[in-house]
Amino acid sequence: MKKKKTSQHYKEPPKKSIILEGLVIPFSDKPNLNGRIYTKDSIQNYDSFKELVTNHRIYGSLGQDDFLNSSNVSHEIIDVSLNENGITGKIKILNTPAGDLVLKLLKENLQFSIRPRGVGTVDSSGYVHLDELLSFDIIPKEEDAFCEIDNYSLRQLGYVDASGYAHETEIISLDPI
Numbered sequence: 001m002k003k004k005k006t007s008q009h010y011k012e013p014p015k016k017s018i019i020l021e022g023l024v025i026p027f028s029d030k031p032n033l034n035g036r037i038y039t040k041d042s043i044q045n046y047d048s049f050k051e052l053v054t055n056h057r058i059y060g061s062l063g064q065d066d067f068l069n070s071s072n073v074s075h076e077i078i079d080v081s082l083n084e085n086g087i088t089g090k091i092k093i094l095n096t097p098a099g100d101l102v103l104k105l106l107k108e109n110l111q112f113s114i115r116p117r118g119v120g121t122v123d124s125s126g127y128v129h130l131d132e133l134l135s136f137d138i139i140p141k142e143e144d145a146f147c148e149i150d151n152y153s154l155r156q157l158g159y160v161d162a163s164g165y166a167h168e169t170e171i172i173s174l175d176p177i
Contacts, residue, residue: 017092017093017094017095018092018093018103018106019078019090019091019092019093020075020090020091020093020114021079021088021089021090021091022088022089022113022114023085023086023087023088024080024086024087024088024089024114024115024116024136025038025042025043025086025087025115025116026038026085026086026146027039027040027042027084027085027086031126032146033144033146035122035126036122036126036127036128037125037126037127037128038086038128038130039127039128040082040084042120042127042128042129042130043082043087043130043133044120044129044130044131044132044133045130045131045132045133046082046087046133049080049133050080050082053077053078053079053080056076056078058076058077058134058135058136059073059075059076059077059094059135060073060074060075060076060077060091060114060117060135060136060137060138061073061074061098061135061137061138062074062098062099062101062102062137062138063137063138063139064115064117064137064139064143068117068134068135071097071098072098073094073096073098073099074093074094074096074098074099074101074102074138075091075092075093075094075099075102075138076091076092076094077089077090077091077135077136078090078091078092087116089114089136091114091136091138102138110140110141111140111141112138112139112140112141113138113139113140113141113143113144113146114136114137114138115136115137115139115144115146116130116133116134116135116136116137117133117134117135117136117137118130118131118132118133118134119131119132119134120132
């Protein structure tokens, strides 16, 4: 009896997706460095935004350009929650040029913040009325208008492999200066 020859094909190991979590919009009665005040009443469309997040339809960018486009998409918003302290979000870094850059900069210990992208107004007292929360973007810590009033920790929660299995990793704290 002859043995069947089997061909072995090299399979590239699955890429890992890095998940980050942080306080995106801290609620405060004090103005941030832009002179803006965010409260729970600031966000008008939280429920519809959460539904879009649940349906995997919200992406964000590295930096806050005027428009989100395919060249600067770095992550998907995968979870959002509202509590008395503010809005917290979880993002998954994507396998895109901007996502790869985020990962490289994280490895170099560059500190980031996750901040909102939206459309709204600011009244004469500095209170924000955000008509539409659009996304969360990743910005360098030195561009963060919330850094003086926000005592949060952006954490690396773990990664999800290509088959969807979640793995825990050591939590990396990227605390404000």
